[in-house]
Amino acid sequence: MKTKTVIVIGAGIGGLTAATHLAKQGLHVTVFEKNARPGGRCDRLSRDGHHFDTGPTLLVMPLLYEAEFTALGASFREMLNLQRVDPTYHLVFDDGSGLALTSDMKFLQEQLEAIEPGSFQGLLRYMDEGHRHYHLATEKLVYPDFRVASDFFKLSHLPLLYQVKPLAKHYANMSTYFDDPRLKAAFTFQDVYMGLSPFEAPATFSMMPYTELAHGVWYPKGGMYQVVEALMSLAQEAGVEFQFNASVEQVDVNGRSARGIILDGQRLEADAVLANADLPYVYQNLLPQDGQAKKLDRKRYSCSVVSFFWGLDKPFEMLPPHTLFLADDYRENFTSIIRDLDLPANPSLYIHAPARLDPSMAPQGQDTLIGIVPVGHMSENGEQDWGAIRDQAREHVFRRLRTLGINDLKQHIKFEVNFTPLSWRKRYNLVKGSTHGLCHNLTQLGYFRPDFQHPRYRNLYFTGASTRPGTGMPTAMVSGRLASRRILDTLARGK
Ligand SMILES: Cc1cc2nc3c(=O)[nH]c(=O)nc-3n(C[C@H](O)[C@H](O)[C@H](O)COP(=O)(O)OP(=O)(O)OC[C@H]3O[C@@H](n4cnc5c(N)ncnc54)[C@H](O)[C@@H]3O)c2cc1C
Numbered sequence: 001m002k003t004k005t006v007i008v009i010g011a012g013i014g015g016l017t018a019a020t021h022l023a024k025q026g027l028h029v030t031v032f033e034k035n036a037r038p039g040g041r042c043d044r045l046s047r048d049g050h051h052f053d054t055g056p057t058l059l060v061m062p063l064l065y066e067a068e069f070t071a072l073g074a075s076f077r078e079m080l081n082l083q084r085v086d087p088t089y090h091l092v093f094d095d096g097s098g099l100a101l102t103s104d105m106k107f108l109q110e111q112l113e114a115i116e117p118g119s120f121q122g123l124l125r126y127m128d129e130g131h132r133h134y135h136l137a138t139e140k141l142v143y144p145d146f147r148v149a150s151d152f153f154k155l156s157h158l159p160l161l162y163q164v165k166p167l168a169k170h171y172a173n174m175s176t177y178f179d180d181p182r183l184k185a186a187f188t189f190q191d192v193y194m195g196l197s198p199f200e201a202p203a204t205f206s207m208m209p210y211t212e213l214a215h216g217v218w219y220p221k222g223g224m225y226q227v228v229e230a231l232m233s234l235a236q237e238a239g240v241e242f243q244f245n246a247s248v249e250q251v252d253v254n255g256r257s258a259r260g261i262i263l264d265g266q267r268l269e270a271d272a273v274l275a276n277a278d279l280p281y282v283y284q285n286l287l288p289q290d291g292q293a294k295k296l297d298r299k300r301y302s303c304s305v306v307s308f309f310w311g312l313d314k315p316f317e318m319l320p321p322h323t324l325f326l327a328d329d330y331r332e333n334f335t336s337i338i339r340d341l342d343l344p345a346n347p348s349l350y351i352h353a354p355a356r357l358d359p360s361m362a363p364q365g366q367d368t369l370i371g372i373v374p375v376g377h378m379s380e381n382g383e384q385d386w387g388a389i390r391d392q393a394r395e396h397v398f399r400r401l402r403t404l405g406i407n408d409l410k411q412h413i414k415f416e417v418n419f420t421p422l423s424w425r426k427r428y429n430l431v432k433g434s435t436h437g438l439c440h441n442l443t444q445l446g447y448f449r450p451d452f453q454h455p456r457y458r459n460l461y462f463t464g465a466s467t468r469p470g471t472g473m474p475t476a477m478v479s480g481r482l483a484s485r486r487i488l489d490t491l492a493r494g495k
Contacts, residue, residue: 005027019274021485305419329345
């Protein structure tokens with residue numbers, strides 16, 4: 001019997017994972033990637049001995065990675081040289097006070113009690129809730145493949161309405177546990193990973209601070225790109241073929257099916273096409289316009305970020321691996337980013353110093369720093385001046401670092417590379433430069449997120465952050481596995 005063929009558009013985490021599963025089942029799989037290397041948003045940059053992870057910097061939800069590597073027949077712990085980052089983050093508040101989020105419960109208790117007496121008990125109760133949310137949400141919302149509406153809307157799911165609090169707002173729910181706004185911020189800022197404001201995110205997302213404290217935040221020696229290297233070696237071992245610098249121009253469709261793709265004006269045929277490129281981009285740019293792209297355009301998109309990558313001629317040892325400056329005007333920050341698509345007046349921001357975890361990330365006696373400032377995504381009318389916003393964001397980073405006594409960062413910059421939403425769009429074809437794709441509000445979660453299978457072209461599939469289950473590296477691996485299973489089942493039925 002003729003071997004079935006699959007074309008994958010994009011070598012992001014979802015694409016690599018799906019391609020490997022499909023090849024392992026005997027399909028002939030070719031991945032076409034527009035960039036020169038795999039990984040998509042999980043990308044890297046090296047210059048003069050300085051190494052930067054330009055996308056993800058936090059390896060969170062390790063149990064998901066473990067399960068997904070096992071599903072690929074590999075061991076996550078053996079393939080990656082992992083170290084636990086503890087404290088995970090050093091939080092710095094506007095009043096100069098700090099909080100190190102650590103799994104050392106005694107130290108955490110001392111710090112919390114100093115901020116708000118009695119709050120440690122609140123944390124323990126919050127972790128209890130986070131534990132419940134994590135396990136129920138991964139089991140019932142992240143792992144399942146909702147093929148038909150009744151897979152999602154079923155009686156046994158009804159208890160989830162109170163078990164994982166999807167209808168409560170995350171920030172409002174914090175009043176059950178803490179009074180001090182600094183603590184409410186310390187255990188909700190993780191919602192930004194979903195591109196969401198804690199003032200609108202479902203309280204379900206308490207699962208994120210829970211998993212960070214309980215299962216840890218990790219760092220692979222050599223940086224996050226090591227995850228891509230590991231997935232690439234599994235893909236190549238399984239026989240997946242790759243073409244880089246290959247920007248797919250069109251999905252070639254006919255009636256109710258996809259025949260293949262158009263690349264450099266040539267038609268390439270396949271039994272199935274799997275798009276890992278951002279789903280709204282595929283609808284807008286690679287498919288015939290039938291109104292679906294416009295519908296998707298009206299959906300909510302996650303925020304974006306301005307990122308700075310600095311090679312420095314001296315080490316800034318006082319900076320721990322992950323520092324988060326959390327602004328007092330926490331609510332205003334999210335309103336500015338999400339409603340006004342702007343840069344907040346006093347933005348919360350994040351600094352990553354990878355050389356604290358792996359000295360080889362910077363030349364000896366020097367340093368490598370990444371600054372990330374969340375901003376709104378690109379607006380329809382294109383009125384945002386990204387050059388000016390980037391320059392303001394940079395000044396905010398310098399200002400915040402001065403509060404830690406770092407007054408001379410600017411003078412020690414050997415080079416800077418920066419990304420704005422325009423860069424995210426150009427580099428990875430992310431619609432609106434939105435770093436996390438379609439956002440994860442209640443009406444865009446679970447079954448409500450776009451499906452793995454195109455509703456009209458039944459052999460066209462999707463995987464990645466804007467489809468199910470949603471953003472994040474381990475979730476992209478889940479997405480790749482579920483999409484590959486859908487393809488295998490459909491091909492097996494001869495459809
Ligand atoms: C700044 C930032 C920080 C993040 N931090 C974290 C973190 O700390 N931890 C975490 O777990 N997650 C984090 N994420 C999220 C995580 O990176 C993503 O959710 C995940 O990598 C998305 O994978 P994906 O499968 O959707 O593929 P993508 O990364 O979207 O890759 C899709 C690929 O398709 C390619 N492509 C697009 N169009 C075409 C075309 N026409 N032809 C050929 N190829 C095409 C693109 O070049 C790209 O390589 C972060 C993301 C960003 C941007």
